[in-house]
Amino acid sequence: MRYLKVPVAQAADHFFDGVFCFLTPPAEPCAAGEARWTLELVFASKRRDLYRGHVSLLGETDRGSTTVGEWLTRVLGAVKEQRDGEFHRPMYAAVSYVVRVFLYMALKQARVTEHRDHGEALRRAAGLGERKRAKLLQRSASLYDGITVGPESLPSSASACASGGGVTPHWRRGHFRMQPCGAGNQQRKLIFVAPVLVHAEHLQGEVPTPKSYRAGAGAVTAA
Structure with a gap:
C-alpha cells in the first residue's frame, strides 16, 4: 500500500x-x-x-x-x-x-493461503502436560491466524526476464466493463474481469496453471 x-x-x-x-x-x-x-x-x-x-x-x-x-x-x-x-x-x-x-x-482463482499458527499452537497444547502446556500457551500469545493474499514473494531476478529485460510479475487489476452480447453483439451487459497475474511463470512457489486453448473447426475449445 x-x-x-x-x-x-x-x-x-x-x-x-x-x-x-x-x-x-x-x-x-x-x-x-x-x-x-x-x-x-x-x-x-x-x-x-x-x-x-x-x-x-x-x-x-x-x-x-x-x-x-x-x-x-x-x-x-x-x-x-x-x-x-x-x-x-x-x-x-x-x-x-x-x-x-x-x-x-471471493474469486475462485484467487491465491489465498491460510496460516493457522495460533490455532495450531492451541491444538498442540491440549495434548501436553501442565508445564509444557503453560509454556506453549505463553509463546502462542504472540501468534495469530491469518491469510496471505496474492503471491508471497517475488524473486530478485524477476525484474530481468530471460531475454534481458521486460515487465516484472505483477497483478493486472480487476475491472468492470460492458461486454457485447446478443444477436449481432448489439446488446451490452456489465461483467467483472478478474485480476490477472502477468508473468506468473517468474514467481517463486506454486503458480496456478493457466488454461490452454486451441482453435478447432469453427470453435475454440479447452485443451
Missing part, C-alpha cells in the same frame, strides 16, 4: 502500511426492527519503518442496499474542517483498495 497517500501527510514517505477491518453485529435491533451493524476500518500508517499513527473510519451499515461508497460518503461527511482534496480523496482511494482485495479473495 505504499502508493496510498495518508491524508494531510507532510512527508512523501509517510504511507498506509495496513488496515484492520471490523464488522460488528448489533447488540439489539433498533426501534424500527432493522439490524444496524457497525463497520470500522482502521488504517495504520508508518514512516521509515516506524509506526506513525492511524486513521479510523467508523459508521453504521444495514448490510443491505447501502453501498460501501454511500457508507463512506456519510462517514467522511461527519469529518469537519477537512477539504476534499486533502482528506476525502485519499480515503476514497484507500477504501477502494480494501474493497478490491475482498472482491479478489
Whole structure:
C-alpha cells in the first residue's frame, strides 16, 4: 500500500502500511426492527519503518442496499474542517483498495493461503502436560491466524526476464466493463474481469496453471 497517500501527510514517505477491518453485529435491533451493524476500518500508517499513527473510519451499515461508497460518503461527511482534496480523496482511494482485495479473495482463482499458527499452537497444547502446556500457551500469545493474499514473494531476478529485460510479475487489476452480447453483439451487459497475474511463470512457489486453448473447426475449445 505504499502508493496510498495518508491524508494531510507532510512527508512523501509517510504511507498506509495496513488496515484492520471490523464488522460488528448489533447488540439489539433498533426501534424500527432493522439490524444496524457497525463497520470500522482502521488504517495504520508508518514512516521509515516506524509506526506513525492511524486513521479510523467508523459508521453504521444495514448490510443491505447501502453501498460501501454511500457508507463512506456519510462517514467522511461527519469529518469537519477537512477539504476534499486533502482528506476525502485519499480515503476514497484507500477504501477502494480494501474493497478490491475482498472482491479478489471471493474469486475462485484467487491465491489465498491460510496460516493457522495460533490455532495450531492451541491444538498442540491440549495434548501436553501442565508445564509444557503453560509454556506453549505463553509463546502462542504472540501468534495469530491469518491469510496471505496474492503471491508471497517475488524473486530478485524477476525484474530481468530471460531475454534481458521486460515487465516484472505483477497483478493486472480487476475491472468492470460492458461486454457485447446478443444477436449481432448489439446488446451490452456489465461483467467483472478478474485480476490477472502477468508473468506468473517468474514467481517463486506454486503458480496456478493457466488454461490452454486451441482453435478447432469453427470453435475454440479447452485443451
